[in-house]
Amino acid sequence: MYLKHVLPLAGAATLASFAAHAETITVATVNNNDMIIMQGLTDEFEKAHPDIDLEWVVLEENVLRQRLTTDIATDGGQFDVMTVGTYEVPIWAQQDWLVELDDLPESYNEQDLLKPVRDGLSQDGSLYALPFYGESSMMYYRTDLFEKAGIEMPEQPSWDQVQDWASQIHDPDNDVYGICLRGKPGWGENMAFVSTLVNTFGGRWFDEDWQPEINSPEWKEAVGFYVDLMNDYGPPGATSNGFNENQALFSSGKCGMWVDATSAAGGLYNPDESQVADKLGFAPAPIAETPKGANWLWSWTLAIPTSSDSKDAAKTFITWATSQEYIELVGETEGWTSVPPGTRESTYENPKYQEAAPFADFVLNAIQTADPTDSTLKPSPYIGVQTVNIPEFQAVGTQVGQMIGAALAGQQSVDAALDQAQRSVERTMRQAGYYD
Amino acid sequence: MRERTSGRTVGGFRNLFLQGPAVTLLLLWMLVPLGMTLWFSFQRYNLINPMISGFAGWDNYTYLLTDPALWTAMGNTLLLVGWVLAISVIGGTLLAVLFQQEFFGRGIARLLVIAPFFVMPTVGALVWKNMLMHPVNGVFAWLSNLLGLPVIDWFSSMPLASIIIIVAWQWMPFALLILLTAIQSLDDDQVEAARMDGAGPLAIFWFITLPHLKRAISVVIMIEMIFLLTIFAEIFVTTSGGPGLASTNLAYFIYIRALLDFDVGGASAGGVIAIILANIVAIFLIRTVAKNLET
Numbered sequence: 001m002y003l004k005h006v007l008p009l010a011g012a013a014t015l016a017s018f019a020a021h022a023e024t025i026t027v028a029t030v031n032n033n034d035m036i037i038m039q040g041l042t043d044e045f046e047k048a049h050p051d052i053d054l055e056w057v058v059l060e061e062n063v064l065r066q067r068l069t070t071d072i073a074t075d076g077g078q079f080d081v082m083t084v085g086t087y088e089v090p091i092w093a094q095q096d097w098l099v100e101l102d103d104l105p106e107s108y109n110e111q112d113l114l115k116p117v118r119d120g121l122s123q124d125g126s127l128y129a130l131p132f133y134g135e136s137s138m139m140y141y142r143t144d145l146f147e148k149a150g151i152e153m154p155e156q157p158s159w160d161q162v163q164d165w166a167s168q169i170h171d172p173d174n175d176v177y178g179i180c181l182r183g184k185p186g187w188g189e190n191m192a193f194v195s196t197l198v199n200t201f202g203g204r205w206f207d208e209d210w211q212p213e214i215n216s217p218e219w220k221e222a223v224g225f226y227v228d229l230m231n232d233y234g235p236p237g238a239t240s241n242g243f244n245e246n247q248a249l250f251s252s253g254k255c256g257m258w259v260d261a262t263s264a265a266g267g268l269y270n271p272d273e274s275q276v277a278d279k280l281g282f283a284p285a286p287i288a289e290t291p292k293g294a295n296w297l298w299s300w301t302l303a304i305p306t307s308s309d310s311k312d313a314a315k316t317f318i319t320w321a322t323s324q325e326y327i328e329l330v331g332e333t334e335g336w337t338s339v340p341p342g343t344r345e346s347t348y349e350n351p352k353y354q355e356a357a358p359f360a361d362f363v364l365n366a367i368q369t370a371d372p373t374d375s376t377l378k379p380s381p382y383i384g385v386q387t388v389n390i391p392e393f394q395a396v397g398t399q400v401g402q403m404i405g406a407a408l409a410g411q412q413s414v415d416a417a418l419d420q421a422q423r424s425v426e427r428t429m430r431q432a433g434y435y436d
Numbered sequence: 437m438r439e440r441t442s443g444r445t446v447g448g449f450r451n452l453f454l455q456g457p458a459v460t461l462l463l464l465w466m467l468v469p470l471g472m473t474l475w476f477s478f479q480r481y482n483l484i485n486p487m488i489s490g491f492a493g494w495d496n497y498t499y500l501l502t503d504p505a506l507w508t509a510m511g512n513t514l515l516l517v518g519w520v521l522a523i524s525v526i527g528g529t530l531l532a533v534l535f536q537q538e539f540f541g542r543g544i545a546r547l548l549v550i551a552p553f554f555v556m557p558t559v560g561a562l563v564w565k566n567m568l569m570h571p572v573n574g575v576f577a578w579l580s581n582l583l584g585l586p587v588i589d590w591f592s593s594m595p596l597a598s599i600i601i602i603v604a605w606q607w608m609p610f611a612l613l614i615l616l617t618a619i620q621s622l623d624d625d626q627v628e629a630a631r632m633d634g635a636g637p638l639a640i641f642w643f644i645t646l647p648h649l650k651r652a653i654s655v656v657i658m659i660e661m662i663f664l665l666t667i668f669a670e671i672f673v674t675t676s677g678g679p680g681l682a683s684t685n686l687a688y689f690i691y692i693r694a695l696l697d698f699d700v701g702g703a704s705a706g707g708v709i710a711i712i713l714a715n716i717v718a719i720f721l722i723r724t725v726a727k728n729l730e731t
Contacts, residue, residue: 066695069483069484069698070483070698073483073484073486073698074483091484095486095487184676185676185678185679186676235572236571236572236587236589237570237571237572237589237591237592238592239591239592239678239679240591240592240675391482391484391485392485394484394696394697394698395696395697395698395699398692398696398697402677402678402679402680402681403680405678405679405680406678406679406680406681406682407680408592408679409589409592409593409595409678409679409680409682410592410593411592411679411680411682412680417680420504420680423504424503424505427499427503428697431495431499432482432485432488433488
């Protein structure tokens, strides 16, 4: 009985899908809030483009990166649209793994994209990926705690001041820690933050001959400062805190200060998600020796792999998902604090966004001051603020991140950890053929 | 060709034909992946940098064997296996003796004590990480606060020990299960006779129960060792091999090479070294176990 009903139904469904002639494209993306919203708007897209069906593969960041890298490097062709970061785009473009996006429709308004973001995604003047959302880093703090301690936030805080303030508001007996920072090892986790700290202390990853400088005095000073700061005024278990963990700590009122991605601002400012929404202060990322490279630059972008069979349909989708209309659609349906930030000037000119998001100016300023081509005090051979845009950086960043995690946990002294990191980076670079 | 009473022939060409397909399939199943691993281990093959390719000679092996991280990982692997085996065998034996006694609710108690083995490793590790060992929300932190002791941040101050505790918690029930069944086959008359001769409970345990369990213990050691060499999920979920390399074992080391560095060549070389290591262990084990099983 049951089968009799099911079979015709299945047959009808197959017929229907043939009749529609819809092209299915597979979109691989990361499980961040903004992408979940994009997935939720699938119907809107399919209504406007009845000839294209969307299929989603939503994964956690590390897993996504593994799947995409193995797929694209082995020419697997599983995905038509890939969500990649600013680190991958120039490297993959050089390998001819990504489709060049030089014939975008007039209505897309390419010039509206923020310049540092657009530059990061271009190779020889043409775009290889379209930015979905962009971010820099900034400082969040609790205005109530600062008021109680009588601290006035200057226009540009310095790390020395931050240390001083942390000592004043640190109150572990009441579950409030002076400052929360990333401690979880990984090139995209603790190293994103530590790299900017090293930049502003005047250090760099490599000298002009690609010799690593991980155990230079600047690195030792910066990492030593970070470890002391976290041990004195940080939350316990900091070595397992990444972006998400710190966001949870800060929004539940357990941190006095937090320096991290600008993309957290929307959530922290939303009273449904955060207990500190009404006592939230913003400031630029603190600086030490130099303002250069004190805040990072990152964007999540949509790109089309050359192995895709549906390049045109994929292009239709990515221009839709990164367009001005999409941002307005999200603003109208989800609320203006939920729109993907950091990609278009028009978003920041929009009065509705300005009204809903008081942090907009900070974010825009932070993104515009980050310059991947000039992020270190001494000259460096590489491009990138918190990353080094070479294929080996994933391995290098992972190794150094592990060692700094060990120093933070007190397993090793800062000097020993950095010396060991230096040796292991030298090995990796030699193996990759940068020098003998 | 001998003929059995049943009329079936043993050996000869016909058998070869019948067994051939199955044996070939099994060989392919085993040899193809092994061959590919060997092949890749001699290639310069990094997924994110296809510019560098070609035959690498012994390069992957030299870089690997001169990498201090490999030796740290090997040391950690041995420590992990050794400690978990010691804890689970000693604890398992004692618990098996305990759970053999008659007491009220024995059936339910046995079920509960075996339960950890049926929890998926990832889930078990998550429970330990977030509910027991967490320095802020964990039960252990709450307990030490209650007693006025300093809170231990388990995964950063004693990472390998924490992993050993979690893995031992998972594998002790397995040892218990095997040893309990072995104890149940112990002849009651023998124990009774010993008791009548004036042997105390300790003497009975030492001279009767333990020799009786010898076989079962060697089986436990063999099976557990095979699985413990490849522990991964617990490390991945809790410490990610860190801080530094403090809890990186060989399996996790290879994972870092293959899926974080995307260095297929180096990871394959690591895989080959792991296979060699596992085989050395297996040879020793099978010899000792075989000796125990003969009697």
